[in-house]
Amino acid sequence: MRPIEALLEIARDEGVTRIFGNPGTTELPLMDALVEAPDLPYVLGLQEASVVAMADGYARASHRTSMVSLHVAAGVANGLIGMLNALRSRTPMVIVAGQQDRRHLLQDPMLSGDLVGLASAATKQAVEVRHAYDLPIALRRAFALAARPPAGPVLVSVPMDLLEEDTEVEVPARSPVTGPGAAEAGAAAALLARAERPVVIAGDGVGRAGAVADLVAVAERLGAAVHHQPMNDGIDFPTGHPLYAGMLAPRNAVIRETLAAYDAALIVGCHAFMPHHYTPGPAVPDGLAIVQVDEDPAEIGRNFAVRHGLTGDLAGTLRALAGHLDGRVPSARERAKRLGAGHARARHDVDAAARAAYGPSPLDPRAAAHAVAAGLPEGAIVVEEAITIGLRLRAVLRQDRPGSYVHTVGGGLGWGIGAAVGTRMAARGRPVVAVLGDGCAMFGVQGLWSAARYEVPVAFVVMNNGEYRTLKDTLDEGGGASAKHGRYIGMDLAPPALDWPSAARLFGVDAVRAGSADELRDAVAGAKDLSAPLLIEAPVTGHGEGS
Incomplete structure (x- = not known):
């Protein structure tokens, strides 16, 4: 099949149900092909930042990698803010950016630019396709990389004349990938079970992994207070649960003061603590025993030392941890009752002040x-x-x-x-x-x-x-x-x-x-x-x- 046909076929096979974009001349081959592809509706935005933001929201709500079409260097530049947000929020997204015609690219034609250079700092990866026969492989790699933990945006720059070529290209089959299994949690569970004042930090990886119920089970078996990570992007622990103690403030000094009340912490799916305003000193107080769980091995011990670092499927690892903790913390119920009462009073006071x-x-x-x-x-x-x-x-x-x-x-x-x-x-x-x-x-x-x-x-x-x-x-x-x-x-x-x-x-x-x-x-x-x-x-x- 022709390159443009391969692009659309791969999009369908990867679960794309609509393409978000704002077109220009370099996207005309795509726009023309979409006339005969009613199963891939085009969602038009008036500016690229809005386009990428729409794709971000769609990917998160649909739990699928979204697809974006941007126009040359200026369009990529306008979309960079959305790519940065998607990168930090770990939203899977493939951006196909139109590049100028290769036949005069050396002459620095209008609209051309270093799309890869522009996008590299705001994406997991940015590549430019130079040959039609490479396009299917580049797209398959982009979708695979965008979804692989830590998920994020991947940009593929495609010269407009490449899509117009009357060249036969082969489309490789999609490769199903099985993620890592649960990590061994026995030793970590023993440490947490011995804690007298345990705390849980729920990171956004929990919500992305669909592991909220599993984290609830762990927290209840521990009788532990639960905080959301600073400026959490989603619901990683039910905010109406009696054990929920609110979000950690995005300042190291405040985080350190909060965590000083505990002797052990379970930190799950959290990208460090990402402070906003600078305050001196670390986020973690001396002597706090930390168990960290994440799908991304690069997160373990990244900004603070841990006693046990568990890398694997979050939901499976938390289920294993809950299993090891079942019945091992006799004081959990009483701790939970005491914490719940305190949290209820605090919520009542906040609500009463707001109503007044x-x-x-x-x-x-x-x-x-x-x-x-x-x-x-x-x-x-x-x-x-x-x-x-x-x-x-x-x-x-x-x-x-x-x-x-x-x-x-x-x-x-x-x-x-x-x-x-x-x-x-x-x-x-x-x-x-x-x-x-x-x-x-x-x-x-x-x-x-x-x-x-x-x-x-x-x-x-x-x-x-x-x-x-x-x-x-x-x-x-x-x-x-x-x-x-x-x-x-x-x-x-x-x-x-x-x-x-x-x-x-x-x-x-x-x-x-x-x-x-x-x-x-x-x-x-x-x-x-x-x-x-x-x-x-x-x-x-x-x-x-x-x-």
């Missing part, structure tokens, strides 16, 4: 976060890209169903709108509520057009405080000139104020503005009945105006 802050707009951030959580329909998925409100939202969400919370630890802004569109396309039947900061949303606002074009019923909640509040908060903590004078350079988005209902309507999306916390809660609750996208603007108090 309810009132008219602009909303107190605590009330805004609580109203969203209170209004979520049954089975809803939250896609969150709201930096300051996002932290408050994490404190009041009670989500037990894996896949119900989606975030990116990559930190590349503009991801949330596109990710929510891709999530809803894959998770049909489940309401999707995107919680977005106004600053974050401005980086990816073009994604609203795709939501409208494909009638994707997402509720986009934009928390509008008219500023980059997290930057102001950080400067205040430092006590510098900005805090002293109450003046912040380059951190205000008003005046003029961002009019989000008008912005939504520009892209064909209906919009409402919440006049109170109760109105916000009710608008979010209506997400279950949406047949098209809706933007909900939630005016929130700015810096110094509320809690």
Whole structure:
């Protein structure tokens, strides 16, 4: 078959059900071929960052490698932020980027560039295909590498004339791969069983591996408090479980202080601790006995020494660990009861403070976060890209169903709108509520057009405080000139104020503005009945105006 036919055949065989992209001249052979490939619908985005974000959300919700088509050097450059997010969040993705025609590539034609060089730092691997007969092998390798732990994006640069060749190429069969089995967990279980104050750190690898129930079984047999890793990307432990103690803060000093209360830690599927703001010293206190479990052997002992490092299938290893622990920790039930009572009191206090802050707009951030959580329909998925409100939202969400919370630890802004569109396309039947900061949303606002074009019923909640509040908060903590004078350079988005209902309507999306916390809660609750996208603007108090 011809190269373009091979590309489409491999995509089908690898489980691709749609291609996300924004086309240019170098993609014309693909676009022409898709006319006769109705089983591979093309999802159009207006800008490449939104395109890659849609593919990210789709891959996570569908549990399949997604496929993206980008246009030459400029398109790859625009998509880099999405690739960085996918790399850090370990989202499997294959990006096919169109390169200029090889017959004049040496002349530095318009649009050409070093696509491999551009993408190398933001992908697991980037390659350029030079010969038609190499294309099928390169694509098979890309799909295999993208899905192999640690998963991530892989870019394949394909010159446009290569796809147009009338050359017969052979398509290699797909090679099923069996992953590693469970690690031997006996010695690790013995260490944890002896601990008097054990703690569990649930990393995002747990959720990706479908091992949440297995980790719950281990924690219950230990009677251990459970923390999510800093800025967790998903539900790796049920946040309504009595043993759940909240997310670790993304600072080494705070993590160290938290972990100092324990004598043994089980760290599962966690990419180190990925601190955000620098604080001196390590994340792990001296004397803490650590058992680390991961699918990626490179993670074991990467940033801290461990007593036992277990590499293997996460679900299988956790089941083995639970089996070894069964009945070996007599104090587990009493510990769990004590921890559960303390956690329940803390949650009650947080909820009570948030409810007390309810009132008219602009909303107190605590009330805004609580109203969203209170209004979520049954089975809803939250896609969150709201930096300051996002932290408050994490404190009041009670989500037990894996896949119900989606975030990116990559930190590349503009991801949330596109990710929510891709999530809803894959998770049909489940309401999707995107919680977005106004600053974050401005980086990816073009994604609203795709939501409208494909009638994707997402509720986009934009928390509008008219500023980059997290930057102001950080400067205040430092006590510098900005805090002293109450003046912040380059951190205000008003005046003029961002009019989000008008912005939504520009892209064909209906919009409402919440006049109170109760109105916000009710608008979010209506997400279950949406047949098209809706933007909900939630005016929130700015810096110094509320809690």
